[in-house]
Amino acid sequence: xxxxxxxxxxxxxxxxxxxxxxxxxxxxxxxxxxxVLPGTLPAGAYVTLQNDGDQPVALNGARSTVYADVMLxxxxxxxxxxxxxxxxxxxxxxxxxxxxxxxxxxxxxMQPGTPVKPGDTVTLxxxxxxxxxxxxxxxxxxxxxxxxxxxxAH
Amino acid sequence: xxxxxFRMKPHHAWRCAVLLLLLAVGSVLGGCRDQTLxxxxxxxxxxxxxxxFQLTDDHGKTVTGADYRGKVVLLYFxxxxxxxxxxxxxAQLHVVMQRLGPQADDARxxxxxxxPTRDTPEVMHAYVNAFDPRAVGLTGSARxxxxxxxxxxSAFTRGPDAGNGAYEVSHSSAIYVxxxxxxxxxxxxxxxxxxxxxxxxxxxxxxxxxP
Numbered sequence: 072x073x074x075x076x077x078x079x080x081x082x083x084x085x086x087x088x089x090x091x092x093x094x095x096x097x098x099x100x101x102x103x104x105x106x107v108l109p110g111t112l113p114a115g116a117y118v119t120l121q122n123d124g125d126q127p128v129a130l131n132g133a134r135s136t137v138y139a140d141v142m143l144x145x146x147x148x149x150x151x152x153x154x155x156x157x158x159x160x161x162x163x164x165x166x167x168x169x170x171x172x173x174x175x176x177x178x179x180x181m182q183p184g185t186p187v188k189p190g191d192t193v194t195l196x197x198x199x200x201x202x203x204x205x206x207x208x209x210x211x212x213x214x215x216x217x218x219x220x221x222x223x224a225h
Numbered sequence: 226x227x228x229x230x231f232r233m234k235p236h237h238a239w240r241c242a243v244l245l246l247l248l249a250v251g252s253v254l255g256g257c258r259d260q261t262l263x264x265x266x267x268x269x270x271x272x273x274x275x276x277x278f279q280l281t282d283d284h285g286k287t288v289t290g291a292d293y294r295g296k297v298v299l300l301y302f303x304x305x306x307x308x309x310x311x312x313x314x315x316a317q318l319h320v321v322m323q324r325l326g327p328q329a330d331d332a333r334x335x336x337x338x339x340x341p342t343r344d345t346p347e348v349m350h351a352y353v354n355a356f357d358p359r360a361v362g363l364t365g366s367a368r369x370x371x372x373x374x375x376x377x378x379s380a381f382t383r384g385p386d387a388g389n390g391a392y393e394v395s396h397s398s399a400i401y402v403x404x405x406x407x408x409x410x411x412x413x414x415x416x417x418x419x420x421x422x423x424x425x426x427x428x429x430x431x432x433x434x435x436p
Contacts (some may be wrong), residue, residue, distance in 0.1 A: 091256070106312055108305070109351035115308040146309045148415065152380065153310045153398040173313040179310070181391075214355035215316040 072197030083163070097124030098163065100197065104219035105180065105208035106173075116141075116178040116195060116209055117171045117219070122163040129160040129200040130169070137180035137193050146174050155179075160200060166193055178210075189213040234239055238278070262428045265421040266411045272275055272410035273401065276300070276354040277318035280337070280374040283350035283362035290407055297332040297429045304340035304394050305352045314415045315356040315402070324423045328430050331405075334360040339381035339396050341347075354376050377401055377409075 103118040107141055125219045145158045161176050164167040171177050178195065187193060191211040196204050212220055276290040276298055299318060303311035315336065322329040336353050338344035341364045344352075349362025364370070374381060379397035386392045402411035402425065411425050426431075 106306065106308070106316075108312060109355050110348070112305055112348075112352070113308040144309070148310070148398045150397050151397055151414070153307075153415075154395045155307070155393055157310060168269055174310055177309050191370070214312055214352075215319040215357065217316055217320065 092124070094122075094124075094128035094190060094199035095197070095205040096201035097122050097126075097173070098128060098197075098199070098205055099123065100205065100207040102219040103195075103207050104216070105187065105193060105209045105211045106129045106214060107132070107189055107211045108214050111183060114138075114180045114183075116180055117173065118178075118197075118207060118209065119168060119170045119172075120163050120197075121168045122165060125165050127162055127164050127167075129162050131198055131200050133195045133197045134204075135180065135193065135195050137183055137185060137186065137187060138180040141195065142179045143176070143180045145176050148174070187211050188209045189216075260273050262410075262432065264411055264425045264427075264428060266413045266417055266425050269401075269409050269412045272433065273378075273412075274376055275409065276403045276407040277376070278363075278369065280363040280365035280369055280373070283344055283346050283353055283364075285346045288361075288363070293332075293333055293403075294407050295405050295424060297405055298399040298407075299332065299334045299426075300337065300377070300403065301334065301399075302337050302374060302381060302396050304396070305344050305348055306340065306391075307394070307396075310398065310415065312356070314398070315353075315360065317415065317419060318360075319357040320401070321419055321422050321426065322359055324419070325426060325430070328427070329359055331430055332359060332426060336360055336362050337370060337373060338362065338364045339370060340348050340383070340394050341365060341367055402429065404429045408433075414434070 079128055099121045101119050102144050105114050105116045108114050120130065135141050143158050143161060144151060144155055146155045189211050193209050193211060194206050195209055196206045198204050210219060228350040233419040276293065279287065279289050282288045285287055301314060318334050322332065325332065334357060338349060344364050347365060349364055353360035353362040379399060384393040398415050401409060402413065404410050410429060413422055
């Protein structure tokens with residue numbers, strides 16, 4: 072590539088970046104928590120995501136240094152049957168919010184490299200469809216917790 | 226109202242009716258328990274068979290439905306590799322048990338695994354105790370689990386292997402409540418009001434054979 076072409080491309084990219092901030096720049100996460108189960112059983116992670124941007128954004132998963140595998144899932148109960156299915160994305164509307172909450176959307180965390188105990192804080196890096204990422208702290212809660220607890224509620 | 230038991234002598238039926246009247250005006254509970262309790266959740270009295278099974282508990286001991294006579298039983302089917310709905314339901318049942326206070330000692334949560342391949346008694350023991358000390362994990366042969374599931378018209382299906390040995394299980398979300406005599410009384414869904422479940426459990430704990 073000729074130097075001029077490269078410079079133009081870089082300028083273009085910088086300009087594009089300046090005009091359209093990434094999804095992660097507009098998303099605020101709160102009430103992040105993990106329901107810790109015994110041993111190496113898969114755990115569910117929950118969080119509320121607020122999008123203050125003018126464009127909808129879409130979450131497509133998360134990465135973790137603690138869990139080998141993280142998947143975006145959705146539970147549903149229809150006709151008296153509970154099911155869990157993998158989903159590709161969760162949309163967060165412009166100036167709106169989306170919640171990952173029990174019995175709905177959640178991140179399924181599998182194969183913890185080190186044991187996670189209630190009270191621990193685990194950072195999960197949320198990933199969006201535009202490639203941007205957002206590191207979020209999740210508090211580990213006991214199996215029988217109902218929500219994020221006082222720790223992150225205030 | 227109710228149809229008196231046909232085996233009941235006329236004067237007993239009359240006494241029963243008087244007692245029902247007392248119940249209706251909010252008086253104390255007692256006797257006359259059949260299908261007449263003012264249960265708030267779906268009343269399945271007389272519509273589902275008594276509690277009966279032979280499975281292995283989370284201490285590795287063979288147990289039957291008869292071992293839980295004298296206790297009010299909450300029966301729920303699930304599996305431990307279920308990170309969302311099963312733990313949520315068990316956490317909700319733990320809150321309900323806490324609200325019952327010391328009376329909860331006369332109630333048991335029976336969590337039956339529909340995934341006996343992965344759910345050994347050891348795995349089940351750690352799992353149920355993470356929720357409530359009065360929860361019991363039951364597992365057994367695929368045939369025994371299926372027999373119990375079918376008995377209560379509950380269903381479960383195992384999904385395809387995801388390639389890494391992981392697979393998912395769809396399962397009935399209902400909670401079946403049995404009285405101290407092992408008779409099916411209430412059908413609750415995970416979305417049921419906890420107030421209503423606490424209310425119905427109070428009624429059932431005050432009814433039937435005391436241990």
